[in-house]
Amino acid sequence: xxxxxxLVVVLVGLGLVxxxxxxxxxxxxxxxxxxxxxxxxxxxxxxxxLKRRHDLIPNLVNTVKGYATHEQKTLENVIAAxxxxxxxxxxxxxxxxxxxxxxxxxxxxxxxxxxxxxKANQNFLxxxxxxxxxENKLGFSRQAYNDASTQYNNSLEVFPSNIxxxxxxxxxxxxxxxxxxxxxxxxxxKF
Amino acid sequence: xxxxxxxxxxxxxxxxxxxxxLLVGLGFAIGGFIDPRRGPIGGVLGALAVWGILWWVxxxxxxxxxxxxxxxxxxxxxxxxxxxxVVDEMRIASGLEAMPEVYVMEDEVPNAFAVGRPPRRCAxxxxxxxxxxxxxxxxxxxxxxxxxxxxxxxxxxxxxxGIMLGAIVLISDFFIxxxxxxxxxxxxxxxxxxxxxxxxxxxxxxxxxxVLAQMIYFACSRRREYLADxxxxxxxxxxxxxxxxxxxxxxxxxxxxxxxxxxxxxxxxSPVAVAxxxxxxxxxxxxxxxxxxxxxxxxxxAFTDYEAAYxxxxxxxxxxxxxxxxxEGAVDLRKAGPEGRSKxxxxxxxxxxxxxIGRLGNLIQMTCPCxxxxxxxxxASFETITCPxxxxxxxxxxxxxxxxxxDAPAPSLPAPEAMRYERRESGSWESFRCACGHAIQLAPxxxxxxxxxxACGRTIEIA
Numbered sequence: 001x002x003x004x005x006x007l008v009v010v011l012v013g014l015g016l017v018x019x020x021x022x023x024x025x026x027x028x029x030x031x032x033x034x035x036x037x038x039x040x041x042x043x044x045x046x047x048x049x050l051k052r053r054h055d056l057i058p059n060l061v062n063t064v065k066g067y068a069t070h071e072q073k074t075l076e077n078v079i080a081a082x083x084x085x086x087x088x089x090x091x092x093x094x095x096x097x098x099x100x101x102x103x104x105x106x107x108x109x110x111x112x113x114x115x116x117x118x119k120a121n122q123n124f125l126x127x128x129x130x131x132x133x134x135e136n137k138l139g140f141s142r143q144a145y146n147d148a149s150t151q152y153n154n155s156l157e158v159f160p161s162n163i164x165x166x167x168x169x170x171x172x173x174x175x176x177x178x179x180x181x182x183x184x185x186x187x188x189x190k191f
Numbered sequence: 192x193x194x195x196x197x198x199x200x201x202x203x204x205x206x207x208x209x210x211x212x213l214l215v216g217l218g219f220a221i222g223g224f225i226d227p228r229r230g231p232i233g234g235v236l237g238a239l240a241v242w243g244i245l246w247w248v249x250x251x252x253x254x255x256x257x258x259x260x261x262x263x264x265x266x267x268x269x270x271x272x273x274x275x276x277v278v279d280e281m282r283i284a285s286g287l288e289a290m291p292e293v294y295v296m297e298d299e300v301p302n303a304f305a306v307g308r309p310p311r312r313c314a315x316x317x318x319x320x321x322x323x324x325x326x327x328x329x330x331x332x333x334x335x336x337x338x339x340x341x342x343x344x345x346x347x348x349x350x351x352x353g354i355m356l357g358a359i360v361l362i363s364d365f366f367i368x369x370x371x372x373x374x375x376x377x378x379x380x381x382x383x384x385x386x387x388x389x390x391x392x393x394x395x396x397x398x399x400x401x402v403l404a405q406m407i408y409f410a411c412s413r414r415r416e417y418l419a420d421x422x423x424x425x426x427x428x429x430x431x432x433x434x435x436x437x438x439x440x441x442x443x444x445x446x447x448x449x450x451x452x453x454x455x456x457x458x459x460x461s462p463v464a465v466a467x468x469x470x471x472x473x474x475x476x477x478x479x480x481x482x483x484x485x486x487x488x489x490x491x492x493a494f495t496d497y498e499a500a501y502x503x504x505x506x507x508x509x510x511x512x513x514x515x516x517x518x519e520g521a522v523d524l525r526k527a528g529p530e531g532r533s534k535x536x537x538x539x540x541x542x543x544x545x546x547x548i549g550r551l552g553n554l555i556q557m558t559c560p561c562x563x564x565x566x567x568x569x570x571a572s573f574e575t576i577t578c579p580x581x582x583x584x585x586x587x588x589x590x591x592x593x594x595x596x597x598d599a600p601a602p603s604l605p606a607p608e609a610m611r612y613e614r615r616e617s618g619s620w621e622s623f624r625c626a627c628g629h630a631i632q633l634a635p636x637x638x639x640x641x642x643x644x645x646a647c648g649r650t651i652e653i654a
Contacts, residue, residue, distance in 0.1 A: 038286060045283055126272060132327075133276035140284035143428070148286060 028164045035152040039173045042145035046176075049138040050085070051099060056134060057105075059083045060127045064108070067118040071111050078104045105131070142176050150172040202414070203348060206407050210355045213404055214238050217359060221366050223389035230389075242358040249354050254306040254314055261304070263294035263316040264551050271295065271547050274322060277330050278315055281338040284426040291315045291341060297548055301325070301440050305337035306346050313341050323546045324434050324443065326536075332423055332433030333440075339422025346416045352408050359404045363397045376540050413476050420481055420589035421497035428492045428525040441478040480504055492521035559585050575648065582641040582650060611652040625649060 061075050068075070081104040085097040109128075118124050153172045156165045164170075215235050222234015249256075268275040271293070278293050288310035294317075301321035309315025315337045325333065340346055424430035487500035542564075549556050556568040559578040567587055569574060575584045610626050614633070621633040629646035633653070642651050 042286060049283075129272050129276065133272075133280060136276075136280045137283050140280050140426075144284055144286045 025164060028161045029168065032155060032161060032165060032168075032170055034150070035148065035155055036170065036173070039145065039148040039152050042141060044142035046138065046145060049134055049141055050094075053101070053131070053134045053138065054082055054086050054121050056127065056131055060108075060124075060131060063121065063127060064112065064118065067115050067121070067124075068111065071108075074104075074108050074111050078108050081105075102135070105135075122157045146175050164169055203411065206411050207352060207355070210352060210359075210404055210407050213396075213400050214242060214355055214359055214362075217362055217393075217400050218238060218391055220393040220396050221362065224386060224393045227386045227389060232470055235368070238358065238362055241361060242355060245354045245358055245361075245428070246455060250308075250351055253350055254308075254312065257306050258294055258314060261296055261316060262298070263296045263314075265314075266293050266295050266547075266551070270550050271322070273543075274317065274326070274330070277327065277334050278338075281331065281334045284335070285338045285342045285422070287338060287342055289313075291338070295319060295322075295547070295551065297551070299323075299421075301443055303333050303337055305340045305446040306350075307341065307349075308347050309344070311339045313346065315341075319544050319548055320443070321440075322441055322547075323541050328427075328429060328432035329436035329439070331427050332429070332436045335423030335426040336419045336433060338426065339419035340415070342422060343415065343418055345419065349412060349415070352411055356401075356404045356408050358465045360401045363401050366397050416475050416481070417484075417501065420485060421494055421501075423487060424488060424492050424497060425522065429522065430488045430492060430497075430524070434482045437478050437482050437485075463471060488524075491522045492524050494520070555587060556589070557585060559583060573648075575649065577641065579639065584648075609650045609652060611654060613654050625651060 057078060061079060064071070064075065078101075081097070081101040085094070085101045088094040088097040109131075112118055112124075112128075155161045156170055156172055214287040215238060218234040218236070219231045220234070222230035222232065222237065224230070225234070266275070274292055274295070279290060282290050291307070291309070292312070292314040294314055296316055296318045296320040299320040301318055301324045302313070303321055305313065305315050315334060317333070321333065322330070374592060395479040420433060423433050429434070467543025484497065484500045484504045487503055488496045490496045490499075546556060549566050552569075554569060557565050557567070557576075557582065559565055561581040561583065563578055563580045565576060565578065565585065573587060573617070575586050577584055612623055615621055619635055622630060623633070624630055625644040625647065626649065627644060629644055630646065631642070631651070633642075637653070640653060641652060643649070644651060
């Protein structure tokens with residue numbers, strides 16, 4: 001009689017342990033998925049901002065054209081860099097083309113400083129604000145992507161979530177490195 | 192890394208439990224005082240019901256009520272591009288799930304706050320004074336601080352605690368009224384002693400609970416300010432922006448009586464406390480300390496750098512939880528933004544803010560060729576308006592609230608023949624007739640060189 005009671009208690013205890021273990025595993029698994037999604041979303045943000053930058057440039061060039069007639073070359077460079085960036089296929093090409101575009105835009109912005117009429121133009125000021133902000137957003141979305149990826153990668157390495165990660169074969173996320181430190185900043189122009 | 196929420200969790204739970212104990216104790220004592228036998232349980236249930244109802248209202252409408260109390264107007268991107276963009280930038284940097292709504296308060300005292308329950312609905316509100324005062328990097332620091340509050344779920348927590356405080360105050364008030372109202376006294380002799388004890392406890396609690404609850408509430412908010420500062424530095428990678436913004440804000444805080452004390456912890460710098468009132472009653476840590484910590488972040492923008500600076504300046508305790516610090520790598524600082532703050536730039540920014548205020552009020556804005564900006568109230572029926580400086584007639588643009596014609600052409604309408612009126616210098620009211628026959632009254636205080644006949648629109652020179 002007492003034997004069956006002990007058996008029941010042991011079985012219930014084992015069942016409880018199993019349920020708790022399963023819940024823990026599920027929780028960790030969901031945590032990993034959540035972090036991976038955060039990194040993915042952050043990556044998508046970068047594309048959104050690049051697209052926005054490509055859309056803004058034709059507007060900017062059209063506004064500037066009327067004022068800065070002597071800067072035909074600079075404007076052409078910007079358009080060429082923009083078209084190259086839009087057409088870039090592989091990730092490496094993209095990073096290179098976007099870097100070149102950042103450089104061309106930086107030069108354009110420096111040149112614009114010499115045209116007071118342009119700087120008084122409401123349309124230009126609005127575009128300039130949008131462009132500045134898009135550049136910032138681009139930087140921040142890279143930063144957020146790297147933050148989210150680092151966090152995800154950390155949880156792949158630390159105990160105990162590394163066991164779950166190994167079991168379900170989670171792959172680490174690659175960080176976004178700007179290879180050339182100079183690409184990160186708008187280039188300085190010497191006259 | 193973003194689990195900064197957890198670092199404060201244990202402390203927060205302790206404080207909330209204390210607050211809840213106060214609330215339950217208050218209900219228990221008051222209930223026991225009203226009816227010693229069945230009252231205590233009823234009192235506790237009643238107190239919890241009051242709290243529950245307030246909480247329910249807060250969940251449904253809380254953020255809207257707060258924003259309405261602060262007199263905030265919602266804006267979209269086109270109404271204030273700079274502000275909207277900066278909020279979006281910080282939203283991206285923080286990885287917040289959804290874009291917060293952006294609100295502007297028409298107030299020349301610079302300040303900002305955040306409300307709401309992310310990810311569902313949240314909002315950031317800033318005053319027009321703040322927009323005028325700060326440059327882009329500084330604004331980014333302030334918005335980063337507010338987004339940090341949202342990201343760390345401070346707004347939800349402060350609402351929860353604020354509601355408890357509200358319930359405690361409400362019940363204490365209620366008791367003070369009921370105390371004098373006729374009540375059902377138990378005929379049972381045994382309960383007489385119990386009732387006295389309950390009465391003493393109730394009176395003590397009614398006096399102490401609101402004060403204690405307020406102290407707890409403020410203690411909660413102080414710690415969270417540091418954490419939001421650390422988050423802002425982490426998002427912007429530029430602690431100097433927030434540091435210099437805080438300095439500017441502190442200087443320009445005017446003591447405002449009309450800001451609700453319960454609302455106070457939500458602002459970036461405390462709008463009620465004077466600089467010297469640092470202690471149990473201040474909702475914010477001293478601004479000098481916050482600035483010094485931010486400036487002390489020499490190595491980088493990581494939470495670990497903030498923690499190191501915090502311990503150096505404040506000298507005791509830890510600000511950020513161990514788990515958050517453990518997951519933190521090196522984070523580089525960035526350079527200042529390209530925007531210099533020349534005088535010209537300041538003037539331009541200030542004008543932009545004024546225009547924005549006009550847009551919020553749906554004013555029609557135009558510029559007279561002589562350079563004077565003219566604002567026309569919405570729904571104005573007149574076709575032209577006389578410039579108060581040069582007397583030129585300007586056509587009122589029919590375009591909606593956003594059109595700001597920069598180079599308004601000189602008006603080409605054939606103005607009716609001008610006339611001239613000589614004042615009698617009598618120092619009292621004068622009246623005369625316009626050439627069209629309309630009677631015009633001149634106040635003794637009238638001093639402009641021109642005036643326009645309301646009937647025919649003719650300009651009348653007053654000599």
